[in-house]
Amino acid sequence: MKTRRKAVKQIIEHVEAKTKKILLSLLSLGLAMSWLPSPSYAVQGMGAKSQEAFLRMRTVVFYDTQFSFAPTNRVKVGEEFSCTGKVMLMPTWPEEIPFTGISFFNFFVPGPQVLRKAIWVNEKYFQFNSVVLEKGGTYAYKMVLQARNPGIFPMGPMLSMEGAGPFIGPEEFLTIEGTKGSFANPVKTLLGNTVDLENYGTARVITWTIFTTLIGVVWLGYWLAKPFTRRLGLVAAGRKEELFNPLDRQVCFLFTVGTIVIVAAAALITKAQYPVTIPIQETKYYIKPLPPEPTLIQAEVTDATYDVPGRTLSFHIQVKNVGDKPVVLKEFLTANVRFLNPDIPGNTWNPSFPEVNGGPMKVSPSEPINPGETKTIEVSMQSAEWENQRLTMYNETTNRFGGLLFFTDPSGTRQIYAIADQIVIPKFGAAIGGGM
Incomplete structure (x- = not known):
């Protein structure tokens, strides 16, 4: 029986030593990595x-x-x-x-x-x-x-x-x-002083970071020095009252009181050094939107489809010209992707545009909508960007699309019309449904 107890004790001591070594190694590695500079790498977009x-x-x-x-x-x-x-x-x-x-x-x-x-x-x-x-x-x-x-x-x-x-x-x-x-x-x-915010207060921040980190390391070191595995066994055996001895309670008391004293003293010293402060402002203020642009049209989207194999979004829109000049649909913008109507002279892509070039936008019929005229036009945009930009919609729980339509008249006056709640019917092609 004594031999068995001796063997169990040796096993426990061996596990304790191994566990302590692993924990100390991980702690040292974490501290070392925290002081390493961040790697420099090329960022490929904001996601x-x-x-x-x-x-x-x-x-x-x-x-x-x-x-x-x-x-x-x-x-x-x-x-x-x-x-x-x-x-x-x-x-x-x-x-x-x-x-x-x-x-x-x-x-x-x-x-x-x-x-x-x-x-x-x-x-x-x-x-x-x-x-x-x-x-x-x-x-x-x-x-x-x-x-x-x-x-x-x-x-x-x-x-x-x-x-x-x-x-x-x-x-x-x-x-x-x-x-x-x-x-x-x-x-x-x-107060009239000039400070460089690039390095102002850096030394104080580094000092307090090192100091508080050392306090944490000492705290962890004290408890890791205890027989770790044996303490787990005491908890499992329901003898948790034996976990703390009088010295442990004294150490906890000193750490608690010492931390409170250090924080309070630091606050008083900082207040004495910087008596003039302004609290962080929490006010929220209302801003009126810009006045609406001139009304040239009244429009309504009647239907929309997305051809999955052809990567083509198409929709019909009923447009009424309520202005005094003919208007045409110039472009469509959605999710930072821009589609231009090539039938309008000079409406070509500029490399300085920050948006993604979605390609040409086909408008049929392409003739201008005259004053007082109501016309239904079909807008079709075939582009690989629907897939590249993950704007296909048919594989989402909300199968609707939106964006801004830009109409313009010969003088350059534009009318922006927002479409945002039209359901899109996907078309998967005859090959998918042919066997049904």
């Missing part, structure tokens, strides 16, 4: 295609997007650039997506590669808080940014809405030239 098609096509549409660095797509570290455009919140918002209206205009980029200097909404609202937007409203934005780190990065406008998530606009790849150490971000404080 907007991972979002559902109905989410990108029927919620928020960005248009008239322009980047000041086009067409070279190159800036230097420290150089400022801008992004301007408009965004429409679709009037027929999907019931599957909550609409709160509480939003924030932002600029997406993988990591802190650029510095956001300012954002204006509707040319007069300098945005530093969340804003409340209207369903069906159109808003103009201007973002001023500054290049911070060298590299090649995708970037573009973005609208984040509470409860609905981020809506990503068209993106461009920007090459930032120069060296990282040459960037500075001087700011004058309310």
Whole structure:
């Protein structure tokens, strides 16, 4: 019996030693990796295609997007650039997506590669808080940014809405030239001091990070030094009252009191060093949408189909010209993919467009719609981008599409018509159903 107990004890001690060694190795590896610099790699887009098609096509549409660095797509570290455009919140918002209206205009980029200097909404609202937007409203934005780190990065406008998530606009790849150490971000404080936000307070942050990490390591080290496997056995045997001895309780008390004292003392010291502070602002303010553009047409989509083998979206739309000049359908924009009507002179693709080139849009009949005339036209767009951009819709639970139709008259006046709630009937071809 004694021999058996001795063997079990040796096994337990062996397991304890192995477990302790593995845990200490993992802890050391984690600490070492936490101090390693992040690897530099080329980012291949922002992953907007991972979002559902109905989410990108029927919620928020960005248009008239322009980047000041086009067409070279190159800036230097420290150089400022801008992004301007408009965004429409679709009037027929999907019931599957909550609409709160509480939003924030932002600029997406993988990591802190650029510095956001300012954002204006509707040319007069300098945005530093969340804003409340209207369903069906159109808003103009201007973002001023500054290049911070060298590299090649995708970037573009973005609208984040509470409860609905981020809506990503068209993106461009920007090459930032120069060296990282040459960037500075001087700011004058309310007290008249000038500080460089690029490195202001960095030493304090690093010091506190190291200090608190050491406290955590000592805490873990104390408990890992205990017979780990034996403690698990005590819990399994229902003898958990034997887990803590008087020394353990004293150590817990010292760590608890010491942590509270350190945090309180640090807060008092910081308050004494920086007596003038401003709390983080939480105000949300309402912004009226832009006035609607001139009314040229009245329109209604009657049906829509998607030819799966042919990768073709087609729909019929009944259009009534209520203006005093003939109008034509110039383009269709959805989910940052742009389709142009080639029958309009000069309506060709410009390489500086930040949207994806969806290809030509066939409009039949192609003749202009005269004043007072009502005509049903068929719009057809055959493009591989329906598949490439994951906008096929037939394999989603919400089989509807949306986007913006751009009509124009000879003077260049345009009418934007939003379609956002038309069901799409998929056509799989005769080969699939031929055997039924």
